[in-house]
Amino acid sequence: MERDTLKPIIWDDKNSQLILIDQRKLPHKLEYFICNNYEDVAFAIEDMVVRGAPAIGISAAYGMALAEIKGDDIEKAYHRLKNTRPTAVNLFWALDRCMKAYNNNRSILSEAKLIHEEDREACKKIGEIGERVIEDGDTILTHCNAGALATSIYGTALSVIRFAHYRGKNIKVIVDETRPRLQGAKLTSFELKYEGIPVKIITDSTAGFLMKRGMIDKVIVGADRVLRDYTVFNKIGTYSLAVLAKYHNIPFYVASPTSTFDFESSIEDVIIEERDEKEVLYIDGRRIAPEGVKAYNYAFDITPFELITGIITEKGIIYNEKDKRIRT
Numbered sequence: 001m002e003r004d005t006l007k008p009i010i011w012d013d014k015n016s017q018l019i020l021i022d023q024r025k026l027p028h029k030l031e032y033f034i035c036n037n038y039e040d041v042a043f044a045i046e047d048m049v050v051r052g053a054p055a056i057g058i059s060a061a062y063g064m065a066l067a068e069i070k071g072d073d074i075e076k077a078y079h080r081l082k083n084t085r086p087t088a089v090n091l092f093w094a095l096d097r098c099m100k101a102y103n104n105n106r107s108i109l110s111e112a113k114l115i116h117e118e119d120r121e122a123c124k125k126i127g128e129i130g131e132r133v134i135e136d137g138d139t140i141l142t143h144c145n146a147g148a149l150a151t152s153i154y155g156t157a158l159s160v161i162r163f164a165h166y167r168g169k170n171i172k173v174i175v176d177e178t179r180p181r182l183q184g185a186k187l188t189s190f191e192l193k194y195e196g197i198p199v200k201i202i203t204d205s206t207a208g209f210l211m212k213r214g215m216i217d218k219v220i221v222g223a224d225r226v227l228r229d230y231t232v233f234n235k236i237g238t239y240s241l242a243v244l245a246k247y248h249n250i251p252f253y254v255a256s257p258t259s260t261f262d263f264e265s266s267i268e269d270v271i272i273e274e275r276d277e278k279e280v281l282y283i284d285g286r287r288i289a290p291e292g293v294k295a296y297n298y299a300f301d302i303t304p305f306e307l308i309t310g311i312i313t314e315k316g317i318i319y320n321e322k323d324k325r326i327r328t
């Protein structure tokens with residue numbers, strides 16, 4: 001039966017504060033990061049206290065609400081929040097919706113709460129609709145964290161997995177650790193263990209080996225931006241999984257709310273976030289590479305729809321009609 005999942009974002013009306021689970025501390029500590037102003041929210045997004053496309057959009061909206069409540073310069077707040085992370089489209093439309101509310105003399109806080117509620121409904125629908133692609137006995141591979149910790153509740157890819165579990169399907173999950181920030185090892189495994197869903201962690205380079213051994217039945221991942229031609233921007237490593245899944249004839253699904261769709265931008269318009277190379281060169285504060293050696297640290301990659309079996313949304317599943325992999 002449905003469980004009340006972790007909620008990474010809580011608005012405290014009484015104290016006009018945004019309370020975030022500090023995801024940098026998981027899985028060992030469940031601590032909260034309190035945002036008293038928009039600058040706190042901007043920092044929380046940049047430093048990945050809160051992350052995941054929907055969660056970033058919701059948090060930024062509450063950041064704008066804090067600016068209004070505190071009497072800060074709204075334009076300044078808008079531009080500060082807009083310049084936190086460049087790839088997840090939810091950030092940008094959420095900020096625009098808040099600015100539009102402000103310019104139309106509507107409460108930004110009410111708009112932020114509406115954005116938050118819309119996401120709750122979308123995540124639940126994604127699970128209810130998407131669980132039908134999961135068969136009893138499936139072993140599902142997922143990447144990064146597209147769970148409750150990336151959204152308002154349930155998640156996207158993890159919502160599909162949760163609802164299959166809630167509906168009695170006997171499933172196992174394998175999650176890529178997802179270097180360098182380890183969202184899979186630290187966050188997805190934390191969420192699934194909390195729900196009692198069997199989960200094992202693998203290194204990112206193990207996925208192909210398991211696919212070749214017939215140990216993976218389906219792949220389900222999240223998204224940070226989906227273009228008009230259904231090109232998917234998602235955590236670095238997603239494209240590699242999609243190529244491997246295609247080669248091994250394993251269905252590859254993306255779970256994404258339509259709030260992560262961007263029908264305006266071309267592929268060239270979208271900035272792939274490059275984060276500090278120290279995230280690659282250091283583990284727990286200890287340098288792992290020789291001094292002077294540098295690193296690439298792209299946070300996202302690009303998967304063409306030709307490699308995707310279907311995109312699971314709250315409005316239904318967008319199937320790739322040319323994809324001959326098993327579909328249920």
Ligand SMILES: CSC[C@H]1O[C@H](OP(=O)(O)O)[C@H](O)[C@@H]1O
Pocket residue numbers: 051052053054143144145146147150151155156157183221222223224234235236299
């Ligand atoms: C449901 S959106 C989750 C999406 O966001 C993650 O990126 P990050 O942890 O850097 O914010 C990853 O791409 C997930 O698929």
